[in-house]
Amino acid sequence: MTGPPGSGKSLLAAALPGILPELTPAEALEVSMVASMAGELEGGRLVRTRPFRSPHHSASMPALVGGGARARPGEVSLAHLGILFLDELPEFQRGVLDSLRQPLETGTVMVARAAAHVSYPARVQLIAAMNPCRCGHLGDPSQACSRAPKCAADYQARISGPLLDRIDLHVDVPAVSAADLTLPPPAETSAHVAARVAAARAIQTARYAGVKVRTNAEADGKVLEAAATPDAAGAKLLAQAAKSMRLSARGYHRVLRVARTLADLGGAETVARIHIAEALSYRRRAPTN
Ligand SMILES: Nc1ncnc2c1ncn2[C@@H]1O[C@H](COP(=O)(O)OP(=O)(O)OP(=O)(O)O)[C@@H](O)[C@H]1O
Ligand SMILES: [Mg+2]
Structure with a gap:
């Protein structure tokens, strides 16, 4: 932050x-x-x-x-x-x-x-x-x-x-x-957000039941590939961004993990373009000066 x-x-x-x-x-x-x-x-x-x-x-x-x-x-x-x-x-x-x-x-x-x-x-x-x-x-x-x-x-x-x-x-x-x-307080409390987080965790627990991984953050290699391969539009965007943002191999996989988590938070089965786009928006841009 x-x-x-x-x-x-x-x-x-x-x-x-x-x-x-x-x-x-x-x-x-x-x-x-x-x-x-x-x-x-x-x-x-x-x-x-x-x-x-x-x-x-x-x-x-x-x-x-x-x-x-x-x-x-x-x-x-x-x-x-x-x-x-x-x-x-x-x-x-x-x-x-x-x-x-x-x-x-x-x-x-x-x-x-x-x-x-x-x-x-x-x-x-x-x-x-x-x-x-x-x-x-x-x-x-x-x-x-x-x-x-x-x-x-x-x-x-x-x-x-x-x-x-x-x-x-x-x-x-x-x-x-x-x-x-002085505006009215936001409608969402920590308890609301915590419920969404818990739901996303439950999805991950079920997904990784057979492997030695608990969360998207821990997923790597083939496990990550199987869990987070995006749909065609998402894959295209990621390929373009990898080039234009000069993502490192680490950066590439990190975007996939974040996108998978965003999809889980939204209850989406497949990682789509919108999840890739949001994940990319959080990556560090080079200083603007
Ligand atoms: N979005 C907000 N809503 C309500 N109160 C806020 C908000 N942002 C800041 N405050 C008030 O301002 C105080 C200072 O905020 P905080 O210490 O988190 O700032 P900071 O960004 O960490 O600043 P610094 O860079 O100086 O450490 C908080 O304790 C709180 O009282
Ligand atoms: Mg502070």
């Missing part, structure tokens, strides 16, 4: 736990095991809710990916099967952010120990928030600083391309005016 200060990015992230699907018993066990390794299992009871971790941007590499003398799991593992929220993304140390690339790809993290390597699960949904530039007001001529738009390019360059390539949904969060806030 990119947007000016006070537009509600941190607020939106804080609202996310309210729409997450429930943990299955097997998932609850996995989450609890990691918490136990980190000494964070309260009263020895199983964890029943999806983790939501939001480490501060001053976090060190061992704190984020794990390590230290006792090879403790880091935030990325404590967020396993839940959300890892990185607020003010460009303020994190670049090396620390890049250490997330491998776990984001594989869903596991290797922690080096004196004599051996320990591997922890780290299948997270990464949510990140940032201002478009350091002063935060790029795109608003009345408030932008004198260095705009150069300052934005510098600020955004703190995040490496490969990390951005792993973020599927890039969302602009525009400023909200005081007038907007």
Whole structure:
């Protein structure tokens, strides 16, 4: 999420736990095991809710990916099967952010120990928030600083391309005016959205019943192909976009996964052009300056 200060990015992230699907018993066990390794299992009871971790941007590499003398799991593992929220993304140390690339790809993290390597699960949904530039007001001529738009390019360059390539949904969060806030509240509550999410999860559970995959996010190779091959119009659009947007092979598969999820949320059997188009619209465009 990119947007000016006070537009509600941190607020939106804080609202996310309210729409997450429930943990299955097997998932609850996995989450609890990691918490136990980190000494964070309260009263020895199983964890029943999806983790939501939001480490501060001053976090060190061992704190984020794990390590230290006792090879403790880091935030990325404590967020396993839940959300890892990185607020003010460009303020994190670049090396620390890049250490997330491998776990984001594989869903596991290797922690080096004196004599051996320990591997922890780290299948997270990464949510990140940032201002478009350091002063935060790029795109608003009345408030932008004198260095705009150069300052934005510098600020955004703190995040490496490969990390951005792993973020599927890039969302602009525009400023909200005081007038907007006095409008009647939206009809949809978190409970409504949570019901849609749960339904989409149920579809995925049924789809992947025979294979070692739980969700579209985990599907790869032949499994992904079988689940998410779009119809003819969708395939054509994706082929065109892959060329014009210069999608990496990773980007191509990520678009397919997002499109499959959009279709599931809409209750559609086949991935169609409209799902591919929406998925593509969320991919990062090159900076506009
Ligand atoms: N869409 C909204 N509806 C209602 N209140 C909002 C909205 N957006 C922001 N607010 C109010 O503004 C406050 C600040 O929002 P928030 O902290 O999420 O902004 P932010 O985008 O994270 O800003 P920053 O970039 O400075 O961190 C919220 O706590 C809330 O009171
Ligand atoms: Mg904020």
